[in-house]
Amino acid sequence: MTAACISGVINAYNQITVSVNGFNITIRGNVINGRLHIGTFLSNEADSMLFEQFEYDIIMTISEELPAYKNLMIEQYADSIKKREFTGHGFFTYFENVTEGLIVDAGFKQELGMLTATLNDVCEVGFALFIRDGRISCLEGYTFGDAWPDVINTYSIKPNSVQIM
Numbered sequence: 001m002t003a004a005c006i007s008g009v010i011n012a013y014n015q016i017t018v019s020v021n022g023f024n025i026t027i028r029g030n031v032i033n034g035r036l037h038i039g040t041f042l043s044n045e046a047d048s049m050l051f052e053q054f055e056y057d058i059i060m061t062i063s064e065e066l067p068a069y070k071n072l073m074i075e076q077y078a079d080s081i082k083k084r085e086f087t088g089h090g091f092f093t094y095f096e097n098v099t100e101g102l103i104v105d106a107g108f109k110q111e112l113g114m115l116t117a118t119l120n121d122v123c124e125v126g127f128a129l130f131i132r133d134g135r136i137s138c139l140e141g142y143t144f145g146d147a148w149p150d151v152i153n154t155y156s157i158k159p160n161s162v163q164i165m
Helices: 048-063 067-079
Strands: 015-020 023-032 035-043 081-086 090-096 110-112 115-119 123-132 135-143 155-159
Touching: 048 067, 048 115, 048 123, 048 135, 048 155, 067 135
Parallel strands: none
Antiparallel strands: 015 023, 023 035, 081 090, 090 135, 110 123, 115 123, 115 155, 123 135
């Protein structure tokens, strides 16, 4: 077994990315409510750092829909293990192993996502955050018919932009 020492400069998003055998490993640390949360993300895509920040910004914006639970939702996001599935027209991020102490209410169930975003100045997308059993359980990102971009270079989030008919 070989031990490795990783060093580097943490960027403005409180994260560092290290490449190992063609894979990027991103480590992010956040202090939320006085607790340090460390998240690790494995990807072989060069844009993984921007996607991680993009997803975090979406969760931050969606959490504004439930101001009383905003800090708890952010803490759940930071505390969870994330698994992603890309579909070609969007993605699903599943949040697993959220600490029991972070449950809002065991019976709490809701879908949030009154926002859209523009990716790379041309692709309009929407989002849905699913809360099950008092925990964030899944974030869905979807296009309105277009293919999901291979790389996200820029994004602009538009809160409260979904019109309910």
